[in-house]
Amino acid sequence: MPTIYDILKRPIITEKSAFQSGVLNQYAFEVHQKASKQDIKEAVEVLFDVTVQRVNVMNQPAKVARSLRNRRWQTRRSGFKKAIVTLAPGDSIDVFEGVA
Numbered sequence: 001m002p003t004i005y006d007i008l009k010r011p012i013i014t015e016k017s018a019f020q021s022g023v024l025n026q027y028a029f030e031v032h033q034k035a036s037k038q039d040i041k042e043a044v045e046v047l048f049d050v051t052v053q054r055v056n057v058m059n060q061p062a063k064v065a066r067s068l069r070n071r072r073w074q075t076r077r078s079g080f081k082k083a084i085v086t087l088a089p090g091d092s093i094d095v096f097e098g099v100a
Contacts, residue, residue: 002032007043011095012082020084027093031057031083040083051088058082 011017012028020026031040037055044052060080067073087093 004043007032007035026084026086029083031081033081044085048093050091054086056084
């Protein structure tokens with residue numbers, strides 16, 4: 001099982017996640033493939049010193065795209081596991097501040 005520091009790989013910062021963090025108090029992270037909801041909740045609470053209300057987890061499938069150089073070449077982007085963490089009212093994570 002991964003350690004508490006290996007569970008959260010990186011924050012996912014997109015237009016949708018910026019809206020979710022500003023309005024809905026939800027934050028998106030790419031997480032370790034074997035991490036459970038309880039592991040993710042514990043990692044966020046320990047690392048960012050916040051209270052987590054809910055954790056939603058989804059597996060993003062791998063995608064195949066065409067290469068820019070040659071239309072016959074195909075590249076493959078690997079899949080990953082994503083977690084959307086809902087925090088208690090009044091809590092926030094500084095990584096996402098000032099992004100939107």
